[in-house]
């Protein structure tokens with residue numbers, strides 16, 4: 086529900102009646118509605134009580150369509166692009182940053198977490214993020230402060246950069262309490278074939294790289310669920326890929342097995358679309374179409390997709406947007422810098438999988454959790470093939486030099 090609070094009455098005598106609400110996205114659509122021919126009459130007919138309980142622009146339009154005989158105006162209203170959310174101004178080529186910030190602003194409980202952090206963690210990015218999220222409640226927001234805090238200078242703003250890199254930079258610079266929901270960790274076990282010794286390590290991550298296209302070893306290159314399973318499939322290292330074993334004091338064949346150390350509340354998958362082409366000795370973009378599942382089923386944990394960051398174009402000259410599901414309205418929106426629109430048709434209406442050749446970062450939110458007791462819960466998530474005991478302490482980057 087929106088936090089609706091009327092700050093002025095509807096002035097129905099004005100040529101362009103205006104309705105203003107504080108902290109209410111509905112105010113935007115009502116303002117737009119008042120500018121449409123016929124909107125004046127429409128607003129006069131609507132009771133203030135009804136306006137207060139309108140949740141979305143769509144509800145207003147539907148109500149209008151039902152109750153009026155002025156079909157022509159109703160059709161015009163229906164054709165107006167609308168959104169319940171506001172965008173972020175991109176002054177140059179910062180779409181890699183605006184797309185990430187849109188996702189963070191729409192991630193449940195993250196804005197509240199940085200608001201709490203901004204009171205006590207002035208050295209982190211929490212105050213900058215909190216200001217941006219507050220601005221987005223009122224208007225199209227600017228990102229000058231955050232860009233500066235991330236070390237992006239005026240000379241850099243026309244350079245195309247990687248959204249995944251800045252997703253990680255922002256989370257590294259956010260207070261641990263706020264960023265925690267994105268933190269995951271794998272257990273990695275390397276077994277030497279010579280001496281049978283097992284070396285076990287924790288591998289914390291903000292986003293989990295997933296091979297797609299030609300990089301995938303065992304399964305269909307277009308199926309994300311199978312590509313995800315590939316991460317946990319044992320890998321044998323032979324030939325040029327052998328490891329140096331301290332105990333054998335020689336290069337030996339080895340097997341690597343991965344399992345879960347800690348499953349994050351928000352699981353971010355990074356599709357490895359930018360890969361080195363060894364034959365041409367240059368990076369290339371893999372544009373293959375991927376079957377993106379709405380739900381990821383795992384033992385004891387189910388995840389549901391709520392956002393993905395898309396990359397269009399080539400390696401050197403492209404554009405990022407974010408596609409995000411609102412937990413307030415239940416609708417999927419396209420966030421393209423300052424432009425925000427409700428998607429029509431909505432994704433996942435034809436089934437639980439959507440095809441995408443542009444999806445690059447996929448954000449899944451944990452839908453079901455194991456019973457209470459975090460330590461126990463994480464232990465249950467660990468793949469039984471890797472019996473490793475660990476404190477599970479996640480490493481954090483020690484270099485915060487880029488934060489002013």
Ligand SMILES: [Zn+2]
Nearest residue numbers: 277280330333
């Ligand atoms: Zn060995």
